[in-house]
Amino acid sequence: MSAGRFAPSPSADLHIGNLRTAILAWLFARASGRRFLIRVDDLDDRTHTDIAHRQLDDLARIGLTWDEPPQWQTAHPGRYDNAVAQLADRGLLYECYCSRKDIAQAPRAPHAPQGAYPGTCRDLTDAERETRRAETGRPPALRLRTETVEYTVRDVLHGEYTGIVDDFVVRRGDGVAAYNLAVVVDDAEQDIDQVVRGDDLLPSSPRQAYLARLLGRREPTYAHVALVLNEDGARLAKRDGAITLAEIGVQRALTLIADSLGWQADNVDEMLAQFDPARLPREPWIFSP
Ligand code: GLU
Numbered sequence: 405m406s407a408g409r410f411a412p413s414p415s416a417d418l419h420i421g422n423l424r425t426a427i428l429a430w431l432f433a434r435a436s437g438r439r440f441l442i443r444v445d446d447l448d449d450r451t452h453t454d455i456a457h458r459q460l461d462d463l464a465r466i467g468l469t470w471d472e473p474p475q476w477q478t479a480h481p482g483r484y485d486n487a488v489a490q491l492a493d494r495g496l497l498y499e500c501y502c503s504r505k506d507i508a509q510a511p512r513a514p515h516a517p518q519g520a521y522p523g524t525c526r527d528l529t530d531a532e533r534e535t536r537r538a539e540t541g542r543p544p545a546l547r548l549r550t551e552t553v554e555y556t557v558r559d560v561l562h563g564e565y566t567g568i569v570d571d572f573v574v575r576r577g578d579g580v581a582a583y584n585l586a587v588v589v590d591d592a593e594q595d596i597d598q599v600v601r602g603d604d605l606l607p608s609s610p611r612q613a614y615l616a617r618l619l620g621r622r623e624p625t626y627a628h629v630a631l632v633l634n635e636d637g638a639r640l641a642k643r644d645g646a647i648t649l650a651e652i653g654v655q656r657a658l659t660l661i662a663d664s665l666g667w668q669a670d671n672v673d674e675m676l677a678q679f680d681p682a683r684l685p686r687e688p689w690i691f692s693p
Contacts, residue, residue, distance in 0.1 A: 405438075405439055405595060406438050406439070406597045406598065407433065407438050407440065407441050407471070407594060407595055407596045407597065407598070408429055408430070408432055408433030408438045408439075408440050408441070408596065408598040408599075408600060409429065409433075409440065409441040409443055409591070409594070409596050409599070409600075410426040410429040410430070410440075410441075410443075410463070410468075410600075410601075411442070411443040411444075411445045411590075411601070412426075412442075412444065412445065412456075412459050413445040413448060413449055414444060414446055414449045414453070414455040414456035415448075415449050415452065415455070416455065416642075417455060417458055417459065417462070417648045417649075418459050418462050418649065419632075419640050419647040419648055420632060420640070420647055420648075420649075420652060420657055420660065420661065421631055421632030421633075421639075421640050421647075421691065423462065423463075423466055423649060423657060424629075424661045424665075424689070425600070425601060425602050425629055425631075426463055426466075426468060427466065427661055427672055427675065428600055428684075429600035429601070430469075431672070431675060431676055431679045432560075432598060432600045432627055432679075432681065433598060433600075434676055435679050435681075436598065438598055439471040439472075440469070440470050440471060441470055441471060441475070441594055441596065442463065442474040442475075443474060443475050443476075443477065443590055443594070444456045444459075444460075444476045445477055445583075445586070446476055446477050446478050447477045447478060447580055447581060447583070447586055448580075448583075450478050456476075462648075462649045465649065465654050466649070466654060466657065466658060466672065467658070467671050467673070468672060475590070475594065477586055477590065481581070483589055483593060484575075484581030484585060484586055485581075487574075487581075487585060487588075487619060488575050488581070488585070490619065491548065491574065491618070491619075492546075495549070496548055496549050496618070497546045497548060497549065497574065497575075498525060498526060498546070498547055498549055498571075499525065499533065499537075499544035499545070499546060499547075500521075500524075500525040500544055500545045500546070500547045500571075500573070501525055501533075501536040501537065501539070501540045501542075502521075502524050502545075503540075506524065507521065507522065507524070510522040510524050517553065517554075517570070520553070520568050520570035521547065521570045521571045523571060525547070526571060542577055543577045543578070544577060545573045545575060545576050545577045545582075546573065546574050546575040547571040547572065547573055547574065548571055548574050548615065548618075549571060550569050550570065550571050550572075550614070552569050552614065553568065553569060553570070554567060554569055554610065555610035555611070555613060555614040556610065557609045557610055557613045557623065558625070558626065559606065559609070559626040559627060560625065560627040560681055561603075561627050561628060561629065561681070562603075562606060562626075565606060565609065565610070565626075567606070567608075567609065567610035567611075568607070568610065568611070569610050569611050569614045570611075572584055572611050574615075583608075584608060584611050584612055585615065587612055588612050588616045589619070591616075591624060592616065592619065592621035596624060597622060597625060598624055598625045598627070599624040599625070599626050599627070600626075600628075600629060601628060601629070602628065602629060602631050603628035603630055603631060604631060605628060606628040609626050609628070613626075629684065630685060630686060630687055630688045630689065631688050631689075632664075632688065632689045632691050633688045633689070633690055633691070634690070634691065634692070635690060635692050637688075637690075640691060644691075645693035646693040647693060651693075652693075658670060658671060658672070661675075662675055664685070664689040664691075665684065665685065666683070666685065
């Protein structure tokens with residue numbers, strides 16, 4: 405059955421912007437009759453279980469409900485290994501020995517898009533690969549051999565969005581699944597067909613949708629919602645003052661979020677009654693604690 409989700413990384417307590425995105429994800433799912441799931445994206449933050457539990461508590465305290473116990477990414481590494489093996493069997497992966505610095509300094513074709521992998525390791529001969537392996541002395545990352553340079557996704561708020569699809573990393577040198585692979589595999593395994601998240605991730609969606617298709621999975625519907633920024637136009641951070649639920653308080657946080665969306669509401673059910681995706685603000689919400 406189809407589902408929407410919110411997938412926080414347990415790197416810090418959720419701030420009012422994250423809570424607003426979580427509420428929007430819940431509203432999109434509930435308003436379209438979908439189930440709603442929470443996933444703890446802990447592949448990169450595996451030691452922060454205390455933060456993850458606080459995040460789950462905060463989501464419950466603002467009134468969100470979910471239909472299955474939250475899944476933790478670190479609980480099922482086999483899921484990612486299977487997808488990597490499937491791609492490897494099809495000859496779609498190659499080893500990459502580049503450091504960030506190598507990539508930044510690599511010569512680029514004149515029209516290569518900014519931020520795209522320059523292809524340094526794509527066509528190495530066996531001998532060159534051996535040399536690179538000996539030179540770097542660290543295990544390689546695995547990159548996807550893509551057949552395109554861009555891909556178009558449909559986003560409820562942004563319409564058709566075309567972005568870069570380069571040879572992106574699917575498994576890091578340390579053996580951990582890369583974010584772009586993990587998110588696609590997890591969403592597919594959980595039958596998630598609606599992805600609502602901050603618009604900082606919009607540029608990642610073409611890579612993810614392309615990979616979903618390669619893996620024979622359906623592409624989700626996307627809704628990338630505007631972020632909450634501070635008065636300087638930067639992302640909210642601790643130094644901005646009171647931004648977490650513990651600091652703001654549940655009731656005030658809910659009122660502020662409702663207000664930022666143009667509604668008068670004290671709880672998420674009242675927000676659901678007023679929810680209309682077509683009328684959501686497209687501009688960032690400037691928050692001053
Ligand atoms: N865990 C990611 C984050 O917190 C979001 C993953 C996603 O929504 O696709 O930035």
